[in-house]
Amino acid sequence: MPQLPTNSTEDLGAVDEMKEYKHEDGEETENGTHLDLVNDIKSDLIKKETENSENPKPSGASSAPIAQLMSFPDRYSKHLNTGVHSGYPRGGPGHTPQEDIKHNLHRGHGPRPAGIFHPAHHHPYATAPPYQYMYPGNKPEGRFHFEPPIWKKCMYGERKEYGFLFFRTVSSTFQTDCNDSQTNAKTINECTRSFGLGSLFGSLSPQCDVRQTYSLQLIWELVNVLFWSWSRTLLDFYGRVIDEIFLKLRQPHSSIIGQPSSQYPPSYPSQVGPTSAGIQRLSHPTLTADPRGPVCCPPPPPNQTVIRTPATCGAGSLLTSQSISAMADHPGMDLAHLKGHIKKPLNAFMLYMKDMRSKVVSECTLKESAAINQILGKRWHALDRQEQAKYYEMARKERALHMQLYPGWSARDNYAQQGKKKKRKRDKSQAEITNPKKCRARYGLDRQHEWCKPCRRKKKCIRFLAGGADQDLSLSPPDNTGSLESENIDTNVDSNSPVMITTTNSTTPTS
DNA sequence: ACTCCTTTGAAGAAA
DNA sequence: TTTCTTCAAAGGAGT
Numbered sequence: 001m002p003q004l005p006t007n008s009t010e011d012l013g014a015v016d017e018m019k020e021y022k023h024e025d026g027e028e029t030e031n032g033t034h035l036d037l038v039n040d041i042k043s044d045l046i047k048k049e050t051e052n053s054e055n056p057k058p059s060g061a062s063s064a065p066i067a068q069l070m071s072f073p074d075r076y077s078k079h080l081n082t083g084v085h086s087g088y089p090r091g092g093p094g095h096t097p098q099e100d101i102k103h104n105l106h107r108g109h110g111p112r113p114a115g116i117f118h119p120a121h122h123h124p125y126a127t128a129p130p131y132q133y134m135y136p137g138n139k140p141e142g143r144f145h146f147e148p149p150i151w152k153k154c155m156y157g158e159r160k161e162y163g164f165l166f167f168r169t170v171s172s173t174f175q176t177d178c179n180d181s182q183t184n185a186k187t188i189n190e191c192t193r194s195f196g197l198g199s200l201f202g203s204l205s206p207q208c209d210v211r212q213t214y215s216l217q218l219i220w221e222l223v224n225v226l227f228w229s230w231s232r233t234l235l236d237f238y239g240r241v242i243d244e245i246f247l248k249l250r251q252p253h254s255s256i257i258g259q260p261s262s263q264y265p266p267s268y269p270s271q272v273g274p275t276s277a278g279i280q281r282l283s284h285p286t287l288t289a290d291p292r293g294p295v296c297c298p299p300p301p302p303n304q305t306v307i308r309t310p311a312t313c314g315a316g317s318l319l320t321s322q323s324i325s326a327m328a329d330h331p332g333m334d335l336a337h338l339k340g341h342i343k344k345p346l347n348a349f350m351l352y353m354k355d356m357r358s359k360v361v362s363e364c365t366l367k368e369s370a371a372i373n374q375i376l377g378k379r380w381h382a383l384d385r386q387e388q389a390k391y392y393e394m395a396r397k398e399r400a401l402h403m404q405l406y407p408g409w410s411a412r413d414n415y416a417q418q419g420k421k422k423k424r425k426r427d428k429s430q431a432e433i434t435n436p437k438k439c440r441a442r443y444g445l446d447r448q449h450e451w452c453k454p455c456r457r458k459k460k461c462i463r464f465l466a467g468g469a470d471q472d473l474s475l476s477p478p479d480n481t482g483s484l485e486s487e488n489i490d491t492n493v494d495s496n497s498p499v500m501i502t503t504t505n506s507t508t509p510t511s
Numbered sequence: 512a513c514t515c516c517t518t519t520g521a522a523g524a525a526a
Numbered sequence: 527t528t529t530c531t532t533c534a535a536a537g538g539a540g541t
Contacts, residue, residue, distance in 0.1 A: 344534045349519035353535060361536095369536040370517040377518040395520080411522050415532060 342409050345402040348391035349380055355391075 346354065353376050360375050361367060380388070402409070 344521080344532095346534060347520040350534055353518075357536065366538095367536095368516080368538050370515085370538085372536075373516085373518040375518090380519070392520095399521080411533075412524085414534085415523080 342406050342413065344411055344414060345398040346395060348388065348395040349377075351394050351398070352376065352380055352383075352388075352391045 353373065356376060356379065357369075357372060360372050360379075364372070364375070366372060
């Protein structure tokens with residue numbers, strides 16, 4: 001039985017999501033694509049000396065920023081076989097990363113040959129990674145097609161792991177193969193595909209240091225997004241950032257360097273973006289000499305050169321409002337917010353739900369969101385103020401970013417979309433008249449056999465019809481509820497689970 | 512394909 | 527100013 005989190009570690013966040021993957025005896029779960037990264041990092045730090053001697057870093061490692069990035073965390077280097085580590089259990093037919101990749105290009109849900117870019121064969125705990133989550137499907141080539149609805153099914157532990165694997169792999173390629181740009185580009189392309197990221201990085205031709213460095217910055221940004229993608233808004237935003245950067249990178253080199261940035265985007269979330277926070281949370285101690293993180297910096301002020309010193313520029317600095325408009329017209333762009341519906345920013349509880357849903361689901365056998373949400377609601381109330389404050393702060397940033405991205409947007413815009421679904425509008429009194437839960441309310445869950453058929457199907461009650469709601473009062477059970485509208489629901493979510501929810505009058509508005 | 516369920520919180524509309 | 531309504535997310539279930 002998974003264990004509830006009992007402690008927290010501030011520096012890396014999202015600890016809770018990972019603690020659960022441990023058995024009580026401390027061993028990882030068998031399907032442990034869920035990695036307790038924090039504990040790993042702690043162990044890494046504790047055993048640093050030992051591991052360094054047993055597991056030397058790649059020969060290319062140095063004190064340079066890229067090398068520093070590549071050094072995180074040490075233990076992953078042996079899973080990302082760069083040909084340096086002798087102890088790696090080779091599962092694939094290849095003998096170099098590039099060769100291995102060649103055998104790992106079978107995308108989709110079918111079996112894939114083992115190899116270096118097969119996370120299941122990399123991670124010491126992994127046995128059955130949810131590959132289907134890594135393959136969003138057909139997307140425009142070269143497009144940042146990170147798909148939140150799919151990706152979010154991955155838990156934080158998995159995201160981190162895949163993120164690091166991906167980052168290390170691409171970084172290694174940049175570092176070790178920079179003399180062979182053709183192979184390098186191909187490798188990155190294939191690696192990117194292998195990780196389900198389309199040809200995001202494959203379009204690069206990393207021939208020069210500037211592009212290498214800059215691409216690594218980009219990758220790092222992306223990894224942050226992958227890890228901390230609690231916000232659809234942020235995902236959208238970074239998707240556009242990355243798109244924009246790649247548009248630039250495809251241009252001749254000379255057109256990038258020194259290009260004036262008269263179009264500096266006013267919408268860049270310099271204060272509220274995930275960049276610094278993400279890196280801060282993600283950063284390995286060796287990477288935190290610069291509090292902004294290894295590849296992150298505030299965006300340049302308007303009218304400054306976009307890329308003066310690539311190693312110190314953040315990815316967001318290339319996003320322009322004009323280019324956003326241009327992208328909105330791009331036929332392949334999936335920019336729903338530019339073409340139509342802009343969703344509301346998530347509030348604190350929604351962020352909490354997003355964070356914890358998978359955890360609750362894993363603890364219970366239930367999958368029904370309604371029941372899960374009841375549990376989450378209970379837990380939300382049981383949460384201590386500090387924990388809640390974290391989510392309120394996230395929500396605040398979310399709103400601030402949303403305001404920056406969509407200045408003219410109002411929640412009213414999403415009200416009763418013309419002709420589009422959202423037919424839930426129901427006056428409350430009307431809702432009570434037509435409340436489909438009459439039988440449920442009257443008889444309770446214990447006597448479902450007495451419910452009318454529609455009630456059993458969660459549909460409109462036909463026994464206690466509108467206007468004739470009293471017609472069948474004689475059938476009302478001699479209960480003590482008093483109110484027809486109140487519900488006392490005891491839902492034992494899972495007999496194996498300690499969670500038991502008791503909901504009273506759950507339809508009460510929460511104003 | 513669409514709606515409902517279920518939760519909390521934010522924002523807008525209505526009283 | 528207060529109260530009410532809608533919509534954010536999720537995914538199973540029913541129509």
